[in-house]
Amino acid sequence: MSSRVTLKQIARELDVSVMTVSRALNNRSNVDHSTRQKVLETAQRLGYRPNHIARSLVMNKTNTIGVIVPEITHSFFPEVIRGIEQTVHQNDYQLILMHSMENQEREAQAITTLESKRVDGLLISTAETVENYENYQKLIDESYPLVFFDRCVFDIGASCVGVNDRTSAREVTEHLIEHGYKKIAHLHGPEKVSIGKNRLDGFLEAMQQHDLEVRDDWLVPSALQEKGGYQAMNQLLDLPESSRPRAIVAVNDPSAFGAMHAIYEAGLDVPDDFAIVGFSDDIRAKLMSSPLTTIRQPAYEVGKKASEKLISLIEDPEEEIEQLIVPTELVVRESCGCPAEEETHKMSRFMEFAE
Template identity: 60%
Template sequence: MAKRVTLKNIADTLNISMMTVSRALNNQPNVDEETKERVIKTARQLGYFPNQIAKSLVIAKTQTIGVVVPEITHSFFPDAIKGIEEVVYKAGYNIILTHSAEDTKREISAIETLASRRVDGILASVAESDTEYQIYKQIIDMGLHVVFFDRCVYNIGASCVSVNDEESAFKITEHLIKHKYKKIAHLRGPLSISIARERLEGFKRALQKYKIKYNESWIVESGFHEDGGYKAMNKLFELPRKNWPRAVVAVNDPAAFGAMKAVKEKGLNIPQDIAIVGFSDDIRAELMWSPLTTVKQNAYEVGKLAAQKLIAHIHNKKEKVENIVVKTELVIRNSCGCKYKLGIRNWELGIKN
């Protein structure tokens, strides 16, 4: 087995001091550009790799950032990770990506692993089963920087980057109401999660503003995945047919996809029999058999801003803890009863209530 190349090997090859080699490789002052180039070229030729563990002990940083996501099938999180990665790479950091699979125990294990590896900070989006945030309080109290994105935990000393979930849910519900829908159901997420609570509040506020009766039997928990949306929609179908809702606001697009499957299996049409809208503008939304009206989230921007905020916290202990909101927009397609053409934002009503 070949021996690891050291600073001494490079220094001996060039007949210069180890201190000069170290300064050149770390782009420190007091080394001329010609020497830096010679050192870097020789290091590559010899196959030198820096000892990151030793370096982290010297500078008290590992130049790594931990990322915890609840799932990776929904297109929101891959897009958010792209935004994160762009920022941290330019700032000279690497990421360690972990996946909780919507499970609290796996989330805690991931946080403990990242903390034990001495990451410089953590970007986290909490699992839907998470109701206890003690682990986050502990690591924040230890001095580890945390920024939440999308699914937030408030009032524990951490910044958060998300969209305006309450206002966005209000607007998409209002869109249905303005087009004469009155019997509207909501497939909600678990109320332990911030986005589920806020989207439910936006839905309820829209009903209240337009004096539409709030029907408790039309509020069904679906979670954030297709199977949950499918089961929740079928639960609504257990009601007497005369009490079926005429429109459904799903907590996110995957839940809406599951609901659409249940509607199709029932032999019904979207939107002629039941209108459905979602939230997030998943990559599949436009490709559904009835293209899905939804709220477009800029996941890339959410990830990017979250990474920027975390790095700011790492570099400046006095960086302000704040909640940053990214704007959304309604994307109107067929599933709400609005006819549209691909690539064209203009739409016209086609609703039977």
């Protein structure tokens, strides 16, 4: 640690120049075979570890990408990170992980830090409280490689990998409609976050297309965590019984869980009193006492695609900006009170690995 071995030491040991050692270690062509052997040997013997810091300084390249996620507690983002890790590792990059805690200020800090660390590119999923896109705009103006994932920012000149939130939200809403529900409420996310706006749009589209009334007080803002859904649902429960909705489209699964909690707490039931659907297929969705109908997002895939795009962007400045959509899948379970074919076996609710 204190006495880290350097090129110089190897050079002195063998009485050659630093350059020869550098070349030998970097597999350059113009080094005599026997010299290279000797260098490799001594490097090994001395326990040489190349100093990436020095290398990065001169090469102006760190082979590191920064990842900013808004939260990391449950299943979605860890799974995305797994996907990112995989690609990044295969391409000889590393990943610095930062965590905005759904907070714009911490996100801004994270960006600054990562810039200072001279990461080669950035992967961002915007925080819930993001109010403006200045920080992103600055990055793009400096043509810093940047790819958004899951929560996108459009029309700003950055690539994004996500799902088609609007279409998927419409699909899940239509599923409710097709099964006879007419009084449908939406617990919607923040409008500045793409998933909030797009899922709301998808919901509205489905409702309009089927000529269903969208009451103002059935559009309840919900934060993206359990608590948000809980509070939003309680707002609906405060309505006189006659003007309550019969079904709920939640902006995501955690929000739906929170809503379910509020429903049970009020002594009511899912799906008998309220049908409810979520979005993202959280690991817990299928395990709920009334398993949640939801939209499955291929998180691993999102991470993989996003990091692949970013690395292309880094390595080829000609690489074009684009929006990548990974397909989702409607997963019908009991919470919507529609006949589902899925998941008959007690335990298959849980297991997927079985050979």
